[in-house]
Amino acid sequence: MAKPIYTWKKNLKPQILLDKLSKIVNVTEDGKVSFVGWDYHEIIVALENMVETKNASRDLYLPTLISKAVTL
Numbered sequence: 001m002a003k004p005i006y007t008w009k010k011n012l013k014p015q016i017l018l019d020k021l022s023k024i025v026n027v028t029e030d031g032k033v034s035f036v037g038w039d040y041h042e043i044i045v046a047l048e049n050m051v052e053t054k055n056a057s058r059d060l061y062l063p064t065l066i067s068k069a070v071t072l
Helices: 014-023 039-050 062-071
Strands: 006-008 025-027 033-035 051-053
Touching: 014 025, 014 039, 039 051, 039 062, 051 062
Parallel strands: none
Antiparallel strands: 006 051, 025 033
């Protein structure tokens, strides 16, 4: 099995932020995802800073990956 190119930095607790994010999410009947309030941006930036990237993934745009991950 290949090593992951993204991992959580040690000693951080992303689940706390993911729990906060789940409290502000709104999913419509047709599956569109939106977030209530301004906390979304702060949570996303914090999550981006909790991710450790390996050398092979430096050219991938982390903010886009995280945004897609929380809205799928």
